[in-house]
Amino acid sequence: MTMLKFEPFRGFDSLSRRMNDFVGEIEKGVRFEIGDFSPRVDISEDDKNIYLHAELPGIAKDDVKVSVTEERMLTLKGEKRRVVTDENINYVRVERNYGNFVRSFSLPENVQFDAVQAKFEHGILEVILPKIEPQLPKEVNVEIK
Numbered sequence: 001m002t003m004l005k006f007e008p009f010r011g012f013d014s015l016s017r018r019m020n021d022f023v024g025e026i027e028k029g030v031r032f033e034i035g036d037f038s039p040r041v042d043i044s045e046d047d048k049n050i051y052l053h054a055e056l057p058g059i060a061k062d063d064v065k066v067s068v069t070e071e072r073m074l075t076l077k078g079e080k081r082r083v084v085t086d087e088n089i090n091y092v093r094v095e096r097n098y099g100n101f102v103r104s105f106s107l108p109e110n111v112q113f114d115a116v117q118a119k120f121e122h123g124i125l126e127v128i129l130p131k132i133e134p135q136l137p138k139e140v141n142v143e144i145k
Contacts, residue, residue: 037080037097043105045131050111052127054103056080058096061120066127068116072107074127110134 039054054076056064064078082098107113112132119126 037099037101039076039078039101039103039125041076041103041105048131050107050129050131052105052125052129054125054127055123056120056125057123059123064120064125066116066118066125068107068113068129070113072109072111072113074105074107074116074129076103076125076127077101 039056041055042053044051044053052074056078059078059080063081064076067075067077069075077100079100080098082096107129110131110133112130115130117128119128
Protein backbone atom coordinates (compact mmCIF):
# COMPACT_ATOMS: atom_id res chain seq x y z
CA MET A 1 0.00 0.00 0.00
CA THR A 2 1.34 3.44 -0.94
CA MET A 3 1.48 6.00 1.88
CA LEU A 4 0.52 9.56 1.00
CA LYS A 5 1.52 12.53 3.10
CA PHE A 6 -1.57 14.31 4.45
CA GLU A 7 -1.41 18.08 3.84
CA PRO A 8 -4.66 19.60 5.16
CA PHE A 9 -3.85 23.22 4.17
CA ARG A 10 -2.47 22.58 0.68
CA GLY A 11 -5.36 24.20 -1.20
CA PHE A 12 -5.71 27.27 1.00
CA ASP A 13 -3.30 29.51 -0.97
CA SER A 14 -5.27 28.94 -4.15
CA LEU A 15 -8.57 29.46 -2.35
CA SER A 16 -7.29 32.65 -0.73
CA ARG A 17 -6.18 34.06 -4.10
CA ARG A 18 -9.58 33.31 -5.58
CA MET A 19 -11.33 34.95 -2.63
CA ASN A 20 -9.13 38.06 -3.03
CA ASP A 21 -10.07 38.20 -6.72
CA PHE A 22 -13.76 37.91 -5.88
CA VAL A 23 -13.65 40.54 -3.13
CA GLY A 24 -11.58 42.80 -5.39
CA GLU A 25 -14.38 42.83 -7.94
CA ILE A 26 -16.86 43.83 -5.26
CA GLU A 27 -14.61 46.55 -3.83
CA LYS A 28 -14.28 48.43 -7.13
CA GLY A 29 -10.91 46.99 -8.02
CA VAL A 30 -9.19 47.44 -4.65
CA ARG A 31 -7.33 44.25 -3.75
CA PHE A 32 -5.27 43.00 -0.89
CA GLU A 33 -3.09 40.15 -2.07
CA ILE A 34 -1.52 37.67 0.32
CA GLY A 35 1.63 39.12 1.84
CA ASP A 36 0.85 42.74 0.98
CA PHE A 37 0.89 45.28 3.76
CA SER A 38 -2.48 46.62 4.90
CA PRO A 39 -2.39 49.31 7.59
CA ARG A 40 -4.65 49.10 10.64
CA VAL A 41 -7.08 52.01 10.92
CA ASP A 42 -9.12 53.59 13.72
CA ILE A 43 -11.94 56.02 12.91
CA SER A 44 -13.51 58.27 15.54
CA GLU A 45 -15.49 61.49 15.64
CA ASP A 46 -16.53 64.42 17.78
CA ASP A 47 -18.95 67.28 17.14
CA LYS A 48 -16.63 69.06 14.69
CA ASN A 49 -14.52 66.40 12.96
CA ILE A 50 -14.09 62.80 11.91
CA TYR A 51 -10.62 61.42 12.66
CA LEU A 52 -8.85 58.59 10.91
CA HIS A 53 -5.64 57.19 12.41
CA ALA A 54 -3.63 54.69 10.35
CA GLU A 55 -0.63 52.73 11.62
CA LEU A 56 2.18 53.07 9.08
CA PRO A 57 5.32 51.85 10.87
CA GLY A 58 8.49 51.91 8.82
CA ILE A 59 6.91 53.97 6.04
CA ALA A 60 8.30 57.31 4.88
CA LYS A 61 5.94 60.28 4.62
CA ASP A 62 6.81 60.59 0.91
CA ASP A 63 5.58 57.01 0.31
CA VAL A 64 2.01 57.85 1.42
CA LYS A 65 -0.73 59.61 -0.55
CA VAL A 66 -4.10 60.73 0.82
CA SER A 67 -6.92 61.84 -1.49
CA VAL A 68 -10.60 62.73 -1.18
CA THR A 69 -13.05 62.89 -4.07
CA GLU A 70 -16.25 64.87 -4.50
CA GLU A 71 -18.01 61.50 -4.46
CA ARG A 72 -17.05 61.33 -0.76
CA MET A 73 -14.36 58.66 -1.06
CA LEU A 74 -11.22 58.91 1.10
CA THR A 75 -8.29 56.88 -0.23
CA LEU A 76 -4.95 56.07 1.39
CA LYS A 77 -2.24 54.73 -0.93
CA GLY A 78 1.35 53.90 -0.25
CA GLU A 79 4.16 51.44 -0.10
CA LYS A 80 6.01 49.80 2.75
CA ARG A 81 9.43 49.13 1.29
CA ARG A 82 11.68 46.30 2.35
CA VAL A 83 15.11 47.62 3.18
CA VAL A 84 17.85 45.07 2.58
CA THR A 85 21.05 46.04 4.37
CA ASP A 86 23.03 42.90 3.59
CA GLU A 87 22.40 40.60 0.62
CA ASN A 88 24.29 37.79 2.38
CA ILE A 89 21.79 37.40 5.21
CA ASN A 90 20.09 34.01 5.13
CA TYR A 91 16.68 34.59 6.70
CA VAL A 92 15.24 31.69 8.65
CA ARG A 93 11.90 33.44 9.20
CA VAL A 94 10.34 36.63 7.81
CA GLU A 95 7.11 37.81 9.46
CA ARG A 96 7.05 41.49 8.54
CA ASN A 97 4.83 42.48 5.62
CA TYR A 98 5.90 44.74 2.78
CA GLY A 99 4.31 46.02 -0.37
CA ASN A 100 1.80 48.43 -1.79
CA PHE A 101 -1.46 49.21 -0.07
CA VAL A 102 -4.71 50.95 -0.93
CA ARG A 103 -7.46 51.58 1.60
CA SER A 104 -10.66 53.41 0.62
CA PHE A 105 -13.45 54.65 2.86
CA SER A 106 -16.87 56.07 2.02
CA LEU A 107 -17.49 59.35 3.81
CA PRO A 108 -20.80 60.65 5.13
CA GLU A 109 -22.46 63.60 3.40
CA ASN A 110 -21.59 66.02 6.20
CA VAL A 111 -17.82 66.01 5.48
CA GLN A 112 -16.27 69.14 3.99
CA PHE A 113 -14.06 67.24 1.55
CA ASP A 114 -12.07 70.29 0.36
CA ALA A 115 -10.86 71.13 3.90
CA VAL A 116 -9.39 67.74 4.87
CA GLN A 117 -6.02 67.85 6.66
CA ALA A 118 -3.44 65.14 7.32
CA LYS A 119 -0.44 64.80 9.65
CA PHE A 120 2.18 62.07 9.75
CA GLU A 121 4.16 61.61 12.94
CA HIS A 122 5.94 58.64 14.58
CA GLY A 123 4.49 56.16 12.08
CA ILE A 124 0.88 57.30 12.59
CA LEU A 125 -1.08 59.05 9.84
CA GLU A 126 -3.86 61.26 11.19
CA VAL A 127 -6.51 62.48 8.75
CA ILE A 128 -8.87 65.17 10.03
CA LEU A 129 -12.16 65.49 8.16
CA PRO A 130 -14.15 68.60 9.17
CA LYS A 131 -17.90 68.23 9.45
CA ILE A 132 -20.38 70.69 7.95
CA GLU A 133 -24.04 71.23 8.69
CA PRO A 134 -26.09 68.97 6.46
CA GLN A 135 -27.88 70.81 3.69
CA LEU A 136 -31.59 70.62 4.25
CA PRO A 137 -33.70 70.25 1.14
CA LYS A 138 -34.91 73.62 -0.07
CA GLU A 139 -38.64 74.05 0.19
CA VAL A 140 -40.55 76.28 -2.23
CA ASN A 141 -44.15 77.19 -1.62
CA VAL A 142 -46.27 76.75 -4.72
CA GLU A 143 -49.17 79.09 -5.24
CA ILE A 144 -52.45 77.31 -5.78
CA LYS A 145 -54.73 78.95 -8.35
